[in-house]
Amino acid sequence: MFTGIVEELGEIVAVERLTDAARLTIRGKLVTSDAAHGDSIAVNGVCLTVVDDVVVGDSFTVDVMAETLNRSSIGALDIGSRVNLERAAALNSRLGGHLVQGHVDGTGTVLARTPSENWEVVRVSLPAEIAKYVVEKGSITVDGTSLTVSGLGGSAADGDWFEVSLIPTTLALTTLGSAPAGTTVNLEVDVIAKYVERLQQRG
Incomplete structure (x- = not known):
């Protein structure tokens, strides 16, 4: 974990x-x-x-x-x-991000980067099969980095996408800081959403 x-x-x-x-x-x-x-x-x-x-x-x-x-x-x-x-996380350490298993659910592609004065918004394509698990203000892991979803969107023609807002520390200390449009990234959704879905199916 x-x-x-x-x-x-x-x-x-x-x-x-x-x-x-x-x-x-x-x-x-x-x-x-x-x-x-x-x-x-x-x-x-x-x-x-x-x-x-x-x-x-x-x-x-x-x-x-x-x-x-x-x-x-x-x-x-x-x-x-x-x-x-x-x-791997130690049981006696603080949980600074969210629970991440290291089990990739799918890959996305960096679609666009929008820089601001103090942060940068990165838009990533979202595979249809895992889009249902992603919610605005929820957590998602992108190339192993715990991030908060700041925006969601898409269309039938272009597919789903989500956005994350990266602070200077994330830009400097992770690969996302220099990933150009077109880069493939690993995605892991919040496992709790998958467990809830499974329980509903079994109920």
Whole structure:
């Protein structure tokens, strides 16, 4: 479980593409400071497991199976790609964002960026199959970053979209700060909405 509060920007330093999987080595000084084999680290919002028996220096290695590659933007990462990193939440820490599982529900595309003096509004396409779980002023995770939905819209012709307003800290400390229009991002909706839907279906 994660909170969606990105701890640092990491960098992909090695990629091994396999038949139905990939192995990534990622540099992240903070998240490797106490990392060990089997630990969970969110990489752009995807919960991945450290596979090294010993974490070497400031880098760790993860295996990514085909299911994850097909459902997220992880498969498009290459050497030099910047990624958002967060260690699993500790039970004795504050929940600064919201409950994030690291299970990507779908991907969206950055449609537009509208800068203001003190923040920037980013519009992202919203897949139809998860649009029903997103509400204005609710939470959504974009590439592992917990954000508040500041606007919703769309049309039958153009599809659904949502907007988030990014403060300077988010712009500076996450990949969203430099993601241009056309960038694919991982989306995770609030899991509580999915549980409520399931309970209603079973009732």
